[in-house]
Amino acid sequence: MIVTIRLNYMTSNKNINNKNKNNHSKNNIPAHSVDTRELALEMLIEINERGAFSHIVLRSVLDKYQYLSKQDRAFMTRLVDGTIEYMLQLDYIIDSFSKTKVRKMKPFIRNLLRMSVYQIKYMDAVPDSAVCNEAVKLAKRHKFAQLSGFVNGVLRNIARNICKYRVEKLIETTDELVKIIEESIPKSKQKDGHPAKRTFQAIRIEVNNEIKPLYYTVLNSIECLKENGRLCIITFHSLEDRAVKNAYIEAQGHCTCPKELPYCVCNYKSYGKIINKKPIEATEQEKEENSRSKSAKLRIFERHEKK
Ligand SMILES: [Zn+2]
Secondary structure, three states, rough: OOOOOOOOOHHHHOOOOOHHOOOOOOOOOOOOOHHHHHHHHHHHHHHHHHHHOHHHHHHHHHHOOOOOOHHHHHHHHHHHHHHHHOOOHHEEEHHHOOOOOHHHHHHHHHHHHHHHHHHHOOOOOHHHHHHHHHHHHHHHHHHOHHHHHHHHHHHHHHHHHHHHHHHHOOOOOOHHHHHHHHOOOOOOOOOOOOOHHHHHHHHHHHHOHHHHHHHHHHHHHHHOOOOOOEEEEEEEHHHHHHHHHHHHHHHHOOOOOOOOOOOOOOOOOOOOOHHHOEOOOOOOOHHHHHHHHOOOOOEEEEEEEOO
């Protein structure tokens, strides 16, 4: 596949300065310096909007602009690679701060914002104000002067909020965590007991590594059953319920024969059958009388030696 890159506008650019003419007079070097951000942006448009391969685009640009300093080349490479790598996150951030969604923006503006937010978020050495100023300049230079205010507004807003996020401290006490959870869950969803209840339950399950052992305990318990014996397990958390359900499915086993076969030949291992596909829950009346039964789920497995 051949990729051509349209960089012709670069040479007619008014902002290109000619001061470095003397330094670059050797080795067929063009008599002007280029804006590395502009080059990076052009590459991003080529890759994101026209489907070019990033490594091919990068290599051909680096080949063409061999006279660029090592730092400039590294900056451009990181900017292009990083923006592509983190594009989903960058788009999410932009969408949170812009009324116009990323996919509805003009390709130039969309990629300009992505590239700029990448610098704000991931390149600490570049001051945020420089990122905003350069982005505005680029927009104006490319006849998007009417959108330069929009670009500036979105970027400054993102820069401010990312700074705020950076200075926020680590969560050190359970009280701090409770406060954050209370603020994060809408009041309308806080009816079901304390809002932090589920979060703490989830943390406990994770810290104690409760799920994997539960899964194997269920499998071992089934093996211990007598013929026609039943194992009935009540869980109080969806993660526990899922572990029990998966263990039951594993114990029941399933046929792996092709559908065309008239009968089973795979001889799969089965320890019995699942009695209720859907878990049994408490009745409305019981939930009313006993709030702890609200999250209870009962699953039953019956032991059968496979014939
Ligand atoms: Zn089979």
